[in-house]
Amino acid sequence: MIKAAILGHGTVGSGVYEVFEMNADKIACVAGEPVEIKYVLDLRDFSSLSYGHKFVSDFAVIENDPEVTVVAEVMGGVGAAYEFTRRCLLAGKSVCTSNKELVATRGDELLKIAEEKGVNYMFEASVGGGIPIIRPMLRCLAANEFNEICGILNGTTNYILTQMIHNGVTFADALRQAQLSGYAEKDPTADIEGHDACRKICILSNLAFGDKFDPDQVSCEGISGVTLEDVASAEKLGCVIKLIGRAVRNEDGTAYAYVAPHLIPKENLLASVEDVFNAIMINGNATGDVMFYGKGAGKLATASAVAADMLDCIEHAGHRLRISWGNGSKNLLRPIDTLQSAWYVRFRGDRKTIEAMLPVESLAEPTEGMLIARTSKLPTVDMEKKIARLGECGEVCAAMRIL
């Protein structure tokens, strides 16, 4: 009998327990023997649960129990979660997590401790919830150099945008609806301002390029500025608006990484990814484009990814999986100033002005005085300057990259 522990009994934590109960037979088959969740760490009172006797409030009980070899950290945050993860690893226990904030900000350090102690720190669930992505990148695409990663990494914002696109709901109403449905938190900032997607594109970039991409350094724009007018304009250009996290490798080994709303042409598969679903497109230099799609969040989906990591640790006990990245000292992140993109611009003003100031490829005037332009590709910094100057001759209502 293998013994495990769960740190935190929130949505994902209770889901991990449920997965181990629900699929006990399958899990025993994969692990080679049954797996028992010996402890659940939570300060709240869960004594009425059928497994209430497993709850402990003192982390040291788990830390000091040599029987426990693998631990799920599903508390979230970077305070206690960091401290407990570190202590578990130091105590020779493998740790599996869905905590993207912790992986993105201190993953390098925790992976180093794991390496020194010969245990594993795994985080399949930290990107894309239940969608397999970390392991396929590391293993199945191991013989590729990664050229690009481009994904819909946040389910909440994708739900909101889907409501705006298909039901003509305003951003504010769609957000309220997402909160009522449990898809958005009371304080939705991390989702709608793109911080959650930013942590995820950083984790994927760390893995793809081998050095730390700091979320604080990565350009990050959310969707709170997207309007129904933009949704309608995108439709006219044969596109839908999606919040995209993207990393693009340059020939010199540096990479762009950023989060921003984009116009996605409808023939791109990412345009068909709706509601709370996520999808991540990866381009490898041998394999071309591959895409991974599924529910990016949700109790059991995320929990089953944590559980699968735990099973991997159990099956490979005593054998470390080679995962690591540098501490950021290689400075691989290139500012997006020089990133070339085609742009969508919505401008209230004169047709001749916008044609003179932007490299316009197509121009429409759906209502008198409101112009929708699509530009050829140009560097971000040039576009920003042009937009500033354009703003002096009229009103720039919106400017977004086209994928």
Added chain:
Amino acid sequence: MIKAAILGHGTVGSGVYEVFEMNADKIACVAGEPVEIKYVLDLRDFSSLSYGHKFVSDFAVIENDPEVTVVAEVMGGVGAAYEFTRRCLLAGKSVCTSNKELVATRGDELLKIAEEKGVNYMFEASVGGGIPIIRPMLRCLAANEFNEICGILNGTTNYILTQMIHNGVTFADALRQAQLSGYAEKDPTADIEGHDACRKICILSNLAFGDKFDPDQVSCEGISGVTLEDVASAEKLGCVIKLIGRAVRNEDGTAYAYVAPHLIPKENLLASVEDVFNAIMINGNATGDVMFYGKGAGKLATASAVAADMLDCIEHAGHRLRISWGNGSKNLLRPIDTLQSAWYVRFRGDRKTIEAMLPVESLAEPTEGMLIARTSKLPTVDMEKKIARLGECGEVCAAMRIL
């Protein structure tokens, strides 16, 4: 320096060599040291190649060289490929392959030998070419019971159907085009009659359900009977036609597995998978639907999947990955007689007749006397009987499942 060998220098074999050359730095980084392809086995003369000196025509050279620890079998077929794979495994060498025919027909036996010898037999490239699918199923979804697998598993037929759907090309012309583009072989039977997709759905079923699904026992229908009239009728029903390999688990642990053309509603993501691309949707009882998408064939894509397996063998030398399935004695395959599906039927005859004989949910008459029906769900065997009787009262031009 790690030494490897490649059996067969066809499209995939030469691709494997190319991937090891092209991404040598990345590969050395993953493997922990450089990997050298010491031998390439092929009977043909490749002496003019820069690596012509590595070619051998005698398999025993590779078999008897203890330096070679991992071998790529990319010859295809079940004759010499089987014999050489068996002998490599018996000689304590891990084998990685893209040979779906061999994996589907003798995988159980070869995995058993690998287990006995403490080496690996891996076949990520056998399904979906460069798309990660085997490993994600085995590892990332390890904590799930699999409810359903449903995929576009053959690029050639998807290319042909895409030509028919978007360009109004007949089946015969689209096939000719596919052959000219190198997407279809001179003898296209294995692709267009669904045998290739059948082997792949069998491999996925073996992995998902743990016992051998014999391709010879699995119901298999190709696309040679699909006409432009069917394509147009599908469009009227809001669908596109795709060749689908599908496996569905029943509550008693048995499973349906079959290959057949289906009408796919356009809101289903599989409907947007075009040209030579493949996509595989998997439903796990915890994770819900996840989908994997990419090029299902092609030299470098497939080769990079073989190379990734080889890297996994190298990194886990001396440590076996738990992959196996039974020899088929559990008889998990359930005949599709009882499988419930909604159907599309194209019928030349009387409206009252078809309404009386089928559980029609919607009926259209695009041209006088030609009826397009969509039925409610009913078991295959009932449908077959009804179709036979309907054929006595008019002409049943087509009948296909709706996904």
